[in-house]
Amino acid sequence: MNKVAVVTGADRGVGFSICKQLLEQGWMVFAGQFMPEWLDLHKLETKYPDMLKLVSLDVGSLESVKKAAQEAAKYADHVDMLVSNAGIFTVEGNIEKGLDYSVTNNLFNVNALGGIRMVECFLPLMEVGMKRLCFISSEAGSIQASERKDTYGYCMSKAALNMAVKIMFNDLHPRGYTFRLYHPGWVRSYMSGKKATEGELEPEETASSAIKLFTKNDHDEERLVMIDNRGNEWPF
Template sequence: MGKTAVITGADRGLGLAVVKEFLEKGYKVFAGQYMAEWGELADLKKEYDEGLYIIPLDVGNDISVKNAFDLVAKETDSIDMLVNNAGIAGSAGDIYELEELERGLAMYNTNCLGALRMVHAFLPLLERGGEKRLCFVSSEAGSISVCHRQEGYVYPMSKTALNMAVRLLFEELNPRGYTFRLYHPGWVKSYMSGRKSKAGKYEPEESAASACQFFAQNLVHEDVLKMYDNEFAVWPF
């Protein structure tokens, strides 16, 4: 029987590329769709009809997360992996331009609290899964010790908060058999600001290939939490 994964932020960019990678590996994939008007998931569904389930999902909304869980639970009684990829970015929080902090609240709600909502909602299905694997797409931006940015305070802060949330989840759930993957995708030409960035070192497909290898493989030391990047280097967080 094939493995099952739930992936958030799957409409485009890294999330969509991760969906494709797992489908090619034979996973049954439940892809969280935030933008129904964006057609790439629908196109992919035509190719992987029985393996891909498109689930409306806004990780920043309690009701949306609950509804997504109900849809997944109708199709399966267990999942092996939850990939928390959904995220938004922007320049909110310059110390001289605090009027953009409302957008900063949206970043926290999606980038950090969204992951907690998803774990909370999907624990019953993960508990019955074979792998019990929780994967989180973070960023070097959240690493305090190697901080080099000088603007856009809130996005890095939201990723630091995510890293702490993952650490706390690890302390509670790893002794119960859950395994964790904390991933920095590198400088990806992403859609996080609303349109695909021309700046970046990696195409989404390049980082997704590394991500899926990292997410799917078993590690020698599953009782240690580390953040790896797409070249499998360890980052402090």
């Protein structure tokens, strides 16, 4: 029987690459689609018509996440792995000229609360699966390692995500759930709305490292740690 994964933010970038590589490894994938006009997932669906299911998903909306879980339940009786990848990056101003707090709130809504909504709604399907919960975080969310002087909302939202995952770990790990918290490195991604020209990695490179971490079973499951694309542990 094929293992089943749910991947959020799957339209492009790291999320798309994770979907593609999981399919190549024989997984059935529910791909959270936020931008149906973006054609890459549709092209991938023609190659894997039985293994890839596109699910309309806005992690910033509880109603949308509930509907996605209901849609997934039509095709699978369990989910083995959830990859909470969807995220946004926006600069909301600075402390001297003033911040646009509506932008900050949206960063929290998507980056911090999106993963919680996903776990809440997909938990019934995951109860009978492998129980692997994976979250794309960032060094930006590390309080100890922070050297940034701006991007308040993004950094705070990732720190909040890390705390949420820690609370989930405390709650769900005794019930057999295992966790992965991943810093993907400096990726030429689409988080700001268009593909970044700067960065050290292409999405498919960090996706490969992510999948190795997410799917391996020899991880130290008694500690929640943030691991980067090189296998290094980060404080958070």
